[in-house]
Amino acid sequence: MNTSGNTILITGATSGIGLGLALRFHAAGNKVIVAGRRKAMLQQITSDHPGIESLELDVADAHSIVAASEQIASRFPNLNVVINNAGVMLPENVRDAGSLEVAEETVTVNLLGTIRMTHAFLPQLAKVADSYIINVSSSLAFVPFPSAITYGATKAAIHSFTESLRYQLAGTSVRVIEIVPPGVRTTLFGQENDDQAMPLEDFLDESLSLLHGAPTPSEIVVERAKFLRFAEANGNYGDIFAMLSAIKAPA
Template structure:
């Protein structure tokens, strides 16, 4: 990705990977605008990190996405990076009819939220001299966690969508990155203290190094590669069996 200075808009950046990326980019000297559903967290982050701008956004609300895209691009005509980090992850029991509400919310936030945000910003980014899009899939896009079937399905869809996006934007100034996290110690699925998950700060350091080094493509930290390449390496059945115990 283009070296600093960039102007970056991130969704889902009030905690976890989204906030971590925002703070790392801010420290590098980029102009950072973060969004999220929780206005109290946005206010606290802005107070603790002067220079970071905030805007409330629930990516499940298409009308609000359009409003925010207009607001952000008007206020920051130099905007050249959009990162779609917003996502939810909940367990589902597929024989329980109640799981359908969870599945629908997950698709709306994780998949449609990403598509709608990109749709709103891409025409603007395509007019910039240099620009980038960062989507966030998961190692579970390649081997699912059976406990969270719709989450894994949306991340597989994000991977496929990003592949197509990269091809369609090849003749534009917009470079396309796909961040593929492993399990990371964040509030997602209450993994903050999960010893099987990668600590957040080392993950961020490795991801930022990859982002700086690559022209575009998948951003794969070492920990996620056993999931990413399980089918290629012939270990898919074993990895799926391991994940099935969670």
């Protein structure tokens, strides 16, 4: 993937990994559109970083996604990269009355959001000679974290969807890439001060180095994510699952 000259739309880009990617891509000479639900945050980002564009988008709302695709096609016809980063990670206990509502929200945002974004933006991306759909999954797609039961399920589904999407789009101008983060120091699941989580800037450094490698890999897996990504192949899935099972959700 070229380091500059792209037009990139990033969902969930008002904080964490999404915002970090947006700022790195912008600094490298790309046209970046940050998308999210929080209008005030979008305005703050565009004010603090002239040249970055913004788009109000709620990936939990199918109509919002369609409207966003129409706006982007009109405003940014050269769009060639969509990064499906928006996601939620919430603690769940299936024995609690409110657990089903949390599960449904997680599926709608994490999984349906990615699928709907892909369908909405694929026609535009297919018209561009060098385009990319980049889906952000998680190393927890490969060994589940019981305290966030539906989160891991949605990320496993995103991995499966991305693998099959790559196969279906083989031979087209659209490349399909999966980013597989480990725990990163962001507000997702209260990890911003977690010493066991990877510092965000370190994650961005390593991920972008891999993304801009030649040839561009199909999966971006930093070293800190490999022990989960390849746990089953390495024969230590059971031990790692037991370790994750012992971790309690933040209060």
